[in-house]
Amino acid sequence: MKSSSFKIFLVEDDIWYAEILEYHLSMNPDYDIEKFTTAESCLKEMYRRPNMVCMDYSLPDMTGKELLKKLQKSYADIPVVMVSGQEDIKIAVEILQETNVHDYLVKDEDTKDRLWKAVIKIKELNVLEQQVEELKEELGKKYDFNEAIKGNSPAMESLFARMVKACDNNITVSITGETGTGKELAARCIHYNSGRQKKSFVAVNMSAIPSELIESELFGHEKGAFTGAHTRRIGKFEEANKGTIFLDEIADMDLATQTKMLRVLQEREVTRVGGNSVIKLDVRVIVATHKNLAQEVREGRFREDLYFRILGLPIELPPLRERKNDVLVLAKFFADNFCKNNNKKNKLFSQAAKSKLMQYHYPGNVRELKAVVELACVMSDEHEIQDIDITFNSLTSFSDFILEENTLKGYTAKIVQHFMDKYQDDVAMVAQKLDIGKSTLYKMIKRGDV
Numbered sequence: 244m245k246s247s248s249f250k251i252f253l254v255e256d257d258i259w260y261a262e263i264l265e266y267h268l269s270m271n272p273d274y275d276i277e278k279f280t281t282a283e284s285c286l287k288e289m290y291r292r293p294n295m296v297c298m299d300y301s302l303p304d305m306t307g308k309e310l311l312k313k314l315q316k317s318y319a320d321i322p323v324v325m326v327s328g329q330e331d332i333k334i335a336v337e338i339l340q341e342t343n344v345h346d347y348l349v350k351d352e353d354t355k356d357r358l359w360k361a362v363i364k365i366k367e368l369n370v371l372e373q374q375v376e377e378l379k380e381e382l383g384k385k386y387d388f389n390e391a392i393k394g395n396s397p398a399m400e401s402l403f404a405r406m407v408k409a410c411d412n413n414i415t416v417s418i419t420g421e422t423g424t425g426k427e428l429a430a431r432c433i434h435y436n437s438g439r440q441k442k443s444f445v446a447v448n449m450s451a452i453p454s455e456l457i458e459s460e461l462f463g464h465e466k467g468a469f470t471g472a473h474t475r476r477i478g479k480f481e482e483a484n485k486g487t488i489f490l491d492e493i494a495d496m497d498l499a500t501q502t503k504m505l506r507v508l509q510e511r512e513v514t515r516v517g518g519n520s521v522i523k524l525d526v527r528v529i530v531a532t533h534k535n536l537a538q539e540v541r542e543g544r545f546r547e548d549l550y551f552r553i554l555g556l557p558i559e560l561p562p563l564r565e566r567k568n569d570v571l572v573l574a575k576f577f578a579d580n581f582c583k584n585n586n587k588k589n590k591l592f593s594q595a596a597k598s599k600l601m602q603y604h605y606p607g608n609v610r611e612l613k614a615v616v617e618l619a620c621v622m623s624d625e626h627e628i629q630d631i632d633i634t635f636n637s638l639t640s641f642s643d644f645i646l647e648e649n650t651l652k653g654y655t656a657k658i659v660q661h662f663m664d665k666y667q668d669d670v671a672m673v674a675q676k677l678d679i680g681k682s683t684l685y686k687m688i689k690r691g692d693v
Contacts (some may be wrong), residue, residue: 249369252297255298264354282317295345311344326350346361424608434487437527443486445482447663448492449492459516460506466520475515481522483526484525508549511525511526573613574616591626592619597628652692
């Protein structure tokens with residue numbers, strides 16, 4: 244086969260059906276398909292390392308699940324798509340949860356088209372993984388997307404694709420997502436897989452810097468520039484020169500700082516407070532916020548020209564509740580890491596524990612799941628974590644609203660106040676989440692209900 248071809252092993256004992264799939268896939272000349280009618284015949288040739296395996300669930304010498312386990316043991320990095328006449332949803336869920344199968348397709352008139360799309364996704368991921376491998380140097384696998392950011396849900400595949408695009412150039416990146424979704428980790432992954440990986444990555448939490456110090460913190464100051472400036476200070480932008488600066492919670496800047504920030508980003512130069520020398524900058528900018536920046540602009544809290552200056556390549560990190568398939572993947576990763584760092588034997592999760600983890604809504608996102616899993620590792624006295632070992636300590640729950648008797652109006656005010664706090668008084672976002680009109684919220688605020 245040609246070095247540029249994409250090798251597919253097709254395991255199907257129905258010769259007629261195998262030929263249909265082969266004919267359909269062969270429409271792409273880059274695909275090199277090799278057919279097998281038994282699991283054993285496929286296993287004997289796996290040393291040749293195909294790019295993917297497409298297999299039937301019902302094979303003459305073993306079930307698809309048995310073959311999957313054998314492949315997972317020795318060739319876990321090779322993606323597998325299962326094509327089956329088995330429509331039992333329990334079997335499909337079991338296979339998706341317990342194995343590394345990339346996709347499970349039920350045989351019907353649309354199978355060949357869904358398989359075509361699955362192969363395209365796998366091939367794209369294969370290309371992206373090769374690009375990431377080429378970028379790794381002294382940091383090894385620490386900031387490999389698939390190592391640092393765990394997940395194989397469609398939302399995460401889309402995220403990885405965007406992140407790889409961000410690595411190929413110096414475009415400004417704007418990362419949005421709820422608290423706890425891993426915005427800084429995503430920014431670090433982009434930096435350490437880019438051409439600037441050997442230079443500095445400087446993270447600045449804009450909400451943590453007092454307004455009177457922010458200009459000095461970002462742009463630096465000269466000795467004697469103000470009371471207490473006993474020495475020259477290099478600002479964060481200078482510190483990040485030739486590298487990347489990560490401005491977290493950028494929506495929390497006041498308008499005066501936004502004006503100065505706009506000039507620095509436009510001119511790509513900075514002048515220290517109390518100084519006259521202009522310092523040229525070659526810095527990659529990545530910004531992040533949990534707020535809706537467009538709404539901040541509409542309500543006059545964020546400059547429109549700065550908004551368009553920093554928008555660049557938008558990357559949205561999905562909340563954990565929208566990527567439920569990743570919960571168990573992340574839980575295992577956190578448990579393995581915790582046990583390794585604390586010299587404990589790796590722990591497994593019982594089926595009841597898995598179900599409990601899957602049913603929770605994770606308002607604190609990945610950060611909360613990590614805390615929950617680490618506590619479960621501590622509480623578990625056995626090799627297997629049980630559901631009783633898992634404790635959720637969410638700061639908010641429905642029970643918080645009904646601890647004491649209240650009127651319907653009072654309960655409504657509590658619920659609205661909870662969402663106003665959660666989304667930083669973003670009226671448009673709260674109205675959307677609660678499915679009520681913005682005018683209703685404004686009336687409640689005017690009356691003092693919230």
